[in-house]
Amino acid sequence: MATENRNIAFLQLEEDDQKPYDLLLLADPSRALVEAYVSKSAIFIAKLKDEIIGVVVLFPISKSVAEIKNIAVTPAFQRQGVGQFLIENVLAFAKNKMISKMLIGTANSSLGQLHLYQKLGFEITEIRKEFFINNYPEPLYENGIQAKHMIMLTKEM
Numbered sequence: 724m725a726t727e728n729r730n731i732a733f734l735q736l737e738e739d740d741q742k743p744y745d746l747l748l749l750a751d752p753s754r755a756l757v758e759a760y761v762s763k764s765a766i767f768i769a770k771l772k773d774e775i776i777g778v779v780v781l782f783p784i785s786k787s788v789a790e791i792k793n794i795a796v797t798p799a800f801q802r803q804g805v806g807q808f809l810i811e812n813v814l815a816f817a818k819n820k821m822i823s824k825m826l827i828g829t830a831n832s833s834l835g836q837l838h839l840y841q842k843l844g845f846e847i848t849e850i851r852k853e854f855f856i857n858n859y860p861e862p863l864y865e866n867g868i869q870a871k872h873m874i875m876l877t878k879e880m
């Protein structure tokens with residue numbers, strides 16, 4: 724499956740394809756957590772010519788609910804609409820598979836991400852208190868704020 728946009732292709736990886744761990748770890752620094760969900764997910768990439776410039780991971784929760792577990796764009800290509808392109812394409816893919824509810828979680832400190840997800844119609848529905856304190860060995864900081872809690876957002880489709 725491929726959707727073209729400004730020469731960027733949206734492609735699903737095959738099971739045997741190499742996973743772009745550099746990007747996956749940019750969104751989620753826990754290799755153990757990434758490996759646990761990646762093996763059960765559909766993985767999509769944004770490809771420009773021969774270069775992978777973005778990744779999005781779709782994890783099935785039930786027949787009608789899925790979660791975007793990981794999304795990342797190569798730093799040189801950030802803030803140019805690639806993240807939005809990945810989310811819009813993965814939402815369209817999921818809708819085709821009869822998914823009616825999409826979840827996405829990010830840290831309380833991820834201000835740009837919270838902006839992007841709410842702009843695309845996700846609403847805050849839950850806070851998983853101290854998720855980052857309990858699941859990551861080192862304290863994480865962004866925007867001068869400690870990442871403590873997971874903010875869960877939901878989009879009804």
Ligand code: ACO
Nearest residue numbers: 749750792793794795796801802803804805806807835839
């Ligand atoms: N600061 C402020 N706003 C931001 C930021 C930021 N760092 N990043 C995205 N946005 C918002 C803005 O509203 C932007 O709109 P604007 O261009 O009008 O300002 C909007 O998002 C659209 O952004 P895109 O250009 O589509 O986003 P991008 O291609 O940069 O992808 C992403 C966003 C995936 C978060 C990227 O910045 C990235 O890879 N960051 C590092 C990894 C990461 O944090 N991943 C998400 C973790 S949560 C999870 O994986 C479920």
